[in-house]
Amino acid sequence: MQKSKIKKISIFYHLPFNDFISRFYLMDNLSTIEISEKIFRETKISISPRAIQKRLKGLGLIRSFSDAFNIAIKKGRKSYAHLRKSIKSCELRRGINLRLRYEIFKRDGFKCVLCGNTPKESRLVIDHIIPVVDGGTNDFLNLRTLCFDCNQGKMISEERKR
Numbered sequence: 450m451q452k453s454k455i456k457k458i459s460i461f462y463h464l465p466f467n468d469f470i471s472r473f474y475l476m477d478n479l480s481t482i483e484i485s486e487k488i489f490r491e492t493k494i495s496i497s498p499r500a501i502q503k504r505l506k507g508l509g510l511i512r513s514f515s516d517a518f519n520i521a522i523k524k525g526r527k528s529y530a531h532l533r534k535s536i537k538s539c540e541l542r543r544g545i546n547l548r549l550r551y552e553i554f555k556r557d558g559f560k561c562v563l564c565g566n567t568p569k570e571s572r573l574v575i576d577h578i579i580p581v582v583d584g585g586t587n588d589f590l591n592l593r594t595l596c597f598d599c600n601q602g603k604m605i606s607e608e609r610k611r
């Protein structure tokens with residue numbers, strides 16, 4: 450665990466890597482989630498979209514940590530109000546699109562993987578098994594279906610760990 454963290458950080462500050470990240474962002478118009486997926490596909494190195502955003506911000510390429518906001522700026526939109534509203538939702542903030550959300554629900558049989566609640570009993574949400582703040586990504590294997598109650602319970606217990 451500790452070893453992989455060190456590896457991640459050293460690669461992270463390696464300059465050519467910054468070049469890749471800025472090129473993907475500026476030239477290929479990829480979102481940070483897409484950049485993270487591309488890097489993982491090509492190098493098997495996992496860098497969270499959040500970490501990429503930090504890098505881009507450090508390079509002065511983005512102004513905010515919100516993808517939607519930065520895309521709006523890139524496209525020259527004047528009003529971001531509707532985007533700001535939508536990114537309040539956890540799922541969009543973490544960049545899980547509707548298709549991925551559906552795929553995860555489908556894989557888990559449309560029920561909470563911990564207690565078996567279905568949408569009839571509780572609202573279902575997508576949970577990051579390794580939290581985003583700890584570098585967890587939107588990888589298929591890092592996501593699972595939880596009901597609202599189990600997810601709240603998990604968040605409270607993690608809050609206590611910190």
Ligand SMILES: [Zn+2]
Pocket residue numbers: 561562563564565566595596597598599600
């Ligand atoms: Zn549950």
